[in-house]
Amino acid sequence: MIFKQLIVMLSIGSTLMAHPLVDIDVTNINPKQGDAIWIKINASKPIASGTIRLKKKTFKIFKNNRENNQYLTCIGISRYIQTKNTNLSFSFTFADGSTYQTSLPIRIESANFTKEHIKLKPKKYKISQDRSSRKTENRLIGKTFQTTTASKKFSGPFIWPLEGRITSDFGTQRVYNNKPGWSHSGTDISAKLGTPIKASQSGTIALAKSLKVHGNTVMINHGWGIISIYNHLDKINVKINDKISKGDIIGTVGSTGIATGTHLHFGISVQSIRVNPKDWVFDTSTMAL
Ligand SMILES: [Zn+2]
Structure with a gap:
């Protein structure tokens, strides 16, 4: 409406x-x-x-x-x-x-986000407590999310980057090893190691980098401040400034960074505000504007 x-x-x-x-x-x-x-x-x-x-x-x-x-x-x-x-x-x-x-x-209504307990193995838990790496990475990712390109590179609905089971929804309140953490900024999709990951929408590669906490990360600039992010990749197939089309393979599923198993963390940001990716692949009416 x-x-x-x-x-x-x-x-x-x-x-x-x-x-x-x-x-x-x-x-x-x-x-x-x-x-x-x-x-x-x-x-x-x-x-x-x-x-x-x-x-x-x-x-x-x-x-x-x-x-x-x-x-x-x-x-x-x-x-x-x-x-x-x-x-x-x-x-x-x-x-x-x-x-x-x-x-x-x-x-504005409540989304009634649920709580989620996550048990990290000692090695991953140690990385999760590395505040300095987290801060540096958040700054880099945050800066990339601030990009607001005036030219529109997207058209039609976004697509799921891969088929798989959704293991964690957007907004869940994370509790890592009984310690409250951040709320989930994207959607986790579980898949086998090496499964190809597609670009959810057309755009330009804004970041393609190996990160300690977030794992191997790709970010795509779709224009108008809309940017998608893909974390914990095994392999990255793209480089910064590459122009890509919706459905192009940008990398493969892995468990790099803080991850409990092989999965993709997929997120969408609008002018630096993280939004629920599910709405972008299911609801196409918004794109008609
Ligand atoms: Zn995630």
């Missing part, structure tokens, strides 16, 4: 002018933690810059080159965000220098 907010900006002044119009379509005003919301903005005149704020996080908007004065974006709802009534705040500066602000009330 598309929720529509029509905003009519009345011009004030002695001269009667055409009423500038900003029409905003939002796919979901009642999202859960880990969801993504797609937003379409039709303006009556060119927007020079525009942002959408949800609590402390500011999202960019991107020009749709196929439609005149149309701007699109995707907003990630953090798995940590407080569940409550809040607002999406829109702020636009038009090319003619005029500005406009408005807001749209939304309600």
Whole structure:
């Protein structure tokens, strides 16, 4: 369902002018933690810059080159965000220098994430406690997730990178050897060592690196701040800046880094907010925007 907010900006002044119009379509005003919301903005005149704020996080908007004065974006709802009534705040500066602000009330619901106990073998547990490596790797991955390329490289729904059993869902509260850890930032898919892993969507390789905690890691930039991540690979078949198509083989399943068995950790991030990958492969309606 598309929720529509029509905003009519009345011009004030002695001269009667055409009423500038900003029409905003939002796919979901009642999202859960880990969801993504797609937003379409039709303006009556060119927007020079525009942002959408949800609590402390500011999202960019991107020009749709196929439609005149149309701007699109995707907003990630953090798995940590407080569940409550809040607002999406829109702020636009038009090319003619005029500005406009408005807001749209939304309600964020709980995703009811479950708890998961994980028993790591001493060697893996030791790596998991290596704060320095974790910090360095998180900084590198975090920096890559911040990339917001204006050109759109994705089309249609994302695909599962491989077929296998889902062993851990997005958002589960991890408890490692009875010590509370981070909540799960992606979906784990179990498969045999060496199973080929496909690119979930077309894009450019933003990271291809061997990491101590996250294992052999590939990240793909799909444009508009949407980036997918693949961890614990055995072999990496791609290198940074490679252009790849949806379904291309990027590597093979392994258990490098902190892993209890051979599996793929698959994640999707929207402008630095991790979202539930399941929604991106099952729900294709959002891509129609
Ligand atoms: Zn995982």
